[in-house]
Amino acid sequence: xxxxxxxxxxxxxxxxxxxxxxxxxxxxxxxxxxxxxxxxxxxxxxxxxxxxxxxxxxxxxxxxxxxxxxxxxxxxxxxxxxxxxxxxxxxxxxxxxxxxxxxxxxxxxxxxxxxxxxxxxxxxxxxxxxxxxxxxxxxxxxxx
Amino acid sequence: xxxxxxxxxxxxxxxxxxxxxxxxxxxxxxxxxxxxxxxxxxxxxxxxxxxxxxxxxxxxxxxxxxxxxxxxxxxxxxxxxxxxxxxxxxxxxxxxxxxxxxxxxxxxxxxxxxxxxxxxxxxxxxxxxxxxxxxxxxxxxxxxxxxxxxxxxxxxxxxxxxxxxxxxxxxxxxxxxxxxxxxxxxxxxxxxxxxxxxxxxxxxxxxxxxxxxxxxxxxxxxxxxxxxxxxxxxxxxxxxxxxxxxxxxxxxxxxxxxxxxxxxxxxxxxxxxxxxxxxxxxxxxxxxxxxxxxxxxxxxxxxxxxxxxxxxxxxxxxxxxxxxxxxxxxxxxxxxxxxxxxxxxxxxxxxxxxxxxxxxxxxxxxxxxxxxxxxxxxxxxxxxxxxxxxxxxxxxxxxxxxxxxxxx
Numbered sequence: 001x002x003x004x005x006x007x008x009x010x011x012x013x014x015x016x017x018x019x020x021x022x023x024x025x026x027x028x029x030x031x032x033x034x035x036x037x038x039x040x041x042x043x044x045x046x047x048x049x050x051x052x053x054x055x056x057x058x059x060x061x062x063x064x065x066x067x068x069x070x071x072x073x074x075x076x077x078x079x080x081x082x083x084x085x086x087x088x089x090x091x092x093x094x095x096x097x098x099x100x101x102x103x104x105x106x107x108x109x110x111x112x113x114x115x116x117x118x119x120x121x122x123x124x125x126x127x128x129x130x131x132x133x134x135x136x137x138x139x140x141x142x143x144x
Numbered sequence: 145x146x147x148x149x150x151x152x153x154x155x156x157x158x159x160x161x162x163x164x165x166x167x168x169x170x171x172x173x174x175x176x177x178x179x180x181x182x183x184x185x186x187x188x189x190x191x192x193x194x195x196x197x198x199x200x201x202x203x204x205x206x207x208x209x210x211x212x213x214x215x216x217x218x219x220x221x222x223x224x225x226x227x228x229x230x231x232x233x234x235x236x237x238x239x240x241x242x243x244x245x246x247x248x249x250x251x252x253x254x255x256x257x258x259x260x261x262x263x264x265x266x267x268x269x270x271x272x273x274x275x276x277x278x279x280x281x282x283x284x285x286x287x288x289x290x291x292x293x294x295x296x297x298x299x300x301x302x303x304x305x306x307x308x309x310x311x312x313x314x315x316x317x318x319x320x321x322x323x324x325x326x327x328x329x330x331x332x333x334x335x336x337x338x339x340x341x342x343x344x345x346x347x348x349x350x351x352x353x354x355x356x357x358x359x360x361x362x363x364x365x366x367x368x369x370x371x372x373x374x375x376x377x378x379x380x381x382x383x384x385x386x387x388x389x390x391x392x393x394x395x396x397x398x399x400x401x402x403x404x405x406x407x408x409x410x411x412x413x414x415x416x417x418x419x420x421x422x423x424x425x426x427x428x429x430x431x432x433x434x435x436x437x438x439x440x441x442x443x444x445x446x447x448x449x450x451x452x453x454x455x456x457x458x459x460x461x462x463x464x465x466x467x468x469x470x471x472x473x474x475x476x477x478x479x480x481x482x483x484x485x486x487x488x489x490x491x492x493x494x495x496x497x498x499x500x501x502x503x504x505x506x507x508x509x510x511x512x513x514x515x516x517x518x519x520x521x522x523x524x525x526x527x528x529x530x531x532x533x534x535x536x537x538x539x540x541x542x543x544x545x546x547x548x549x550x551x552x
Contacts, residue, residue: 037491059491120495
């Protein structure tokens with residue numbers, strides 16, 4: 001049953017994260033904590049999204065999710081990044097009823113199974129919410 | 145007393161026959177909340193079906209029956225912990241409320257220059273109320289550290305508890321390390337300087353024979369749902385003479401003597417601390433839980449858990465990549481065993497174990513400073529009770545092997 005949750009793609013991103021580590025320069029930074037489990041992440045963005053860097057400690061789901069976020073949003077035009085962000089949040093909040101679009105979400109579709117585990121949705125969303133805050137602090141609005 | 149028979153005990157807990165994800169339920173999360181035997185469920189159902197009424201105010205039959213049931217529960221709890229009188233037992237919502245009650249009531253006489261002493265081993269419920277008290281009053285919060293072996297570090301005892309110390313509030317048994325703190329030296333020192341000692345017994349009262357007079361603390365707090373009772377009912381015990389001096393915490397009905405528009409005089413304890421309609425059925429349920437535990441025998445339960453703990457410590461130590469926190473033998477520790485699987489986050493450990501029907505708790509266990517002390521953000525915790533078996537610990541070990549396989 002947890003095969004649905006621990007897709008190979010997720011485990012790959014967890015073991016070999018893309019773009020991990022905090023980098024300069026950046027225009028906005030946000031630090032988010034999941035108070036129930038203590039997982040933490042810091043996300044930095046430049047105001048043109050040419051770099052998104054992050055560091056944190058947490059479970060495979062939250063860490064893989066940060067890696068996928070980096071892969072999907074770094075270097076994207078802001079409007080497109082906002083669309084991808086919205087699609088990912090919608091997938092996570094869809095209780096497993098939302099069919100993900102691979103064209104938009106790429107490796108992010110591997111998180112479809114996570115949406116069936118209410119206790120883990122927060123883990124997957126942690127980097128995305130931190131990104132949204134960091135972007136807002138950089139003056140970038142990622143809400144569609 | 146007949147010999148302890150875990151198979152017979154298990155028959156009293158209907159939930160234990162459940163399956164989780166196609167596997168028999170292996171419940172290793174009793175430090176979080178315990179399951180309830182039919183004896184408790186039946187008593188609560190009968191209370192609601194036959195006796196339901198408000199307490200301490202009605203002259204009618206149902207009111208009298210309810211009041212009797214509520215006060216009988218208080219007397220049972222008093223006997224269970226060796227209190228000198230039922231009047232020393234205050235019903236609260238849970239341990240957290242009991243500790244907050246003390247922080248407000250006993251804390252009312254604390255001021256700038258005074259010191260409150262806790263430890264790094266506390267549950268958040270025994271940290272935050274004291275931080276709030278110190279913020280309100282200008283008192284200083286100080287604490288004991290933890291040794292590498294998971295014991296309270298008493299090396300600075302004489303200085304840490306001094307003539308400025310007013311309240312010492314410590315965990316009796318750690319909810320994360322399993323350590324049962326030998327608090328005798330600390331209590332002796334606190335009393336030498338005139339400080340009051342509160343012990344958070346949330347994890348000890350459900351699992352050990354405990355006698356408040358022998359323990360020597362001035363107050364203790366514990367909660368019903370961790371000792372086979374329902375949620376929503378907890379206990380503050382305090383020495384009668386101390387309780388008599390303490391001002392009210394919450395104001396309202398039931399805690400008064402006389403009310404005029406100008407002022408109010410307060411009832412004697414324990415009523416003084418039980419404003420409003422209390423959790424009546426829950427108190428009655430806790431009374432039934434105490435009956436159940438007493439019939440089996442706390443010594444027998446404790447011995448069963450020592451056996452489980454020894455088996456778990458040995459089993460987990462034998463798994464490559466597993467690190468156990470807290471004391472390494474069952475001496476001076478209870479059946480709460482936190483551990484780490486190398487390279488795998490506790491959330492992922494817990495998820496895969498759940499897939500196999502093994503229910504453990506993962507996270508910081510509301511004791512984040514303990515995690516920080518050992519350099520981790522969270523831990524996986526297995527905790528045992530009277531209904532657990534060594535076969536369930538084998539299921540845990542098999543689950544941990546599966547965790548390692550998925551994340552290899």
